[in-house]
Amino acid sequence: MFxxxxxxxxxxxxxxxxxxxxxAEERVALYRERVLDAAEREFARVGYADARMPDVAREAGLxxxxxxxxxxxxxxxxxxxxxxxxxxxxxxxxAATAGRVGLERLLAGVGSxxxxxxxxxxxxxxxxxxxxxxxxxxxxxxxxxVWSDGLRTIxxxxxxxxxxxxVAPLRPAVAAGLVVSALQVWLSDWLRSGQDRPxxxxxxxxxxxxxxxxxx
Numbered sequence: 001m002f003x004x005x006x007x008x009x010x011x012x013x014x015x016x017x018x019x020x021x022x023x024a025e026e027r028v029a030l031y032r033e034r035v036l037d038a039a040e041r042e043f044a045r046v047g048y049a050d051a052r053m054p055d056v057a058r059e060a061g062l063x064x065x066x067x068x069x070x071x072x073x074x075x076x077x078x079x080x081x082x083x084x085x086x087x088x089x090x091x092x093x094x095a096a097t098a099g100r101v102g103l104e105r106l107l108a109g110v111g112s113x114x115x116x117x118x119x120x121x122x123x124x125x126x127x128x129x130x131x132x133x134x135x136x137x138x139x140x141x142x143x144x145x146v147w148s149d150g151l152r153t154i155x156x157x158x159x160x161x162x163x164x165x166x167v168a169p170l171r172p173a174v175a176a177g178l179v180v181s182a183l184q185v186w187l188s189d190w191l192r193s194g195q196d197r198p199x200x201x202x203x204x205x206x207x208x209x210x211x212x213x214x215x216x
Contacts, residue, residue, distance in 0.1 A: 031070045034060045036084070039077045043126035048078055085123050086146045092116045103166035106157040107211055110179060111203045117187055118199040128188055151176050158214075167214045175214065182210055 038060035042051045051074055057064040071077045096112035097105045117124040155172035158179075162169065170178075186206045190197070 028070065031062065031066060034062060035067055035070050035077060036081055039074070040081055040122045040126060043078070043081075043129065044122040045125075047129035048074070048126070081123070081126075082146055085120065089113060089116050101160070102164035103161040103211070103215065106154070106161050106167075106179075106214075107207050109154075109157060110183060110210060111207045114183060114187060114203045114206055115199060118190065118195075118202065121191065121195065124187060125191060128184070128191065151180060154179050161214075170214075178213065179210060182206060182213075 035056065039051070039056045042056050042059055046055075053067060053074060054064055056074070056077070057067040060067065062070075071080075092112045092115070093109045096108045100108050117127070151173075154176040158167060158170070158175040159172045161167045162172070167175070183206065186202055186209075190199075190202050
């Protein structure tokens with residue numbers, strides 16, 4: 001009975017420790033989500049360069065010390081935001097382009113990209129506030145890699161469309177630059193105009209323009 005009691009106590013302690021660990025992990029996850037959401041709004045408001053950690057903390061409703069326990073600094077926050085949003089974008093594009101080929105596939109990918117960004121206006125705004133042309137593949141932190149990968153994907157898509165005879169004979173890098181520049185222009189206009197028309201209308205207008213411009 002004595003041994004049974006000790007075993008029961010040991011199991012109780014293990015269960016208690018596991019519960020405490022689970023609660024702590026949930027708290028950390030909640031803090032991370034709050035900081036990321038707040039930072040996205042702050043980056044959208046003032047841009048990456050001018051964003052300050054105290055403002056992010058205030059927006060998140062957390063102490064500055066808690067924010068720094070959660071993230072090392074705004075560079076880490078920025079990179080995690082970019083990684084998370086781009087993972088979601090890739091999923092959206094994959095779903096939109098499945099089963100499509102040639103120019104149809106390329107345009108479906110561009111349309112899904114525009115839709116995804118307009119569904120997340122704070123993320124769109126912070127991406128535009130970087131102040132560089134998207135076609136240049138320049139950016140902050142991991143964003144540079146993300147944009148370079150995106151341009152390369154569009155180049156490959158255009159090359160495939162060219163092999164199918166769907167598009168004009170342009171260098172894929174030039175075509176990718178035209179596509180990304182058009183995407184930036186249309187989305188910038190939509191954001192500056194106060195989101196004055198449905199996102200679906202913007203997507204249709206953008207895709208129609210690109211189809212007319214690229215089709216052979």
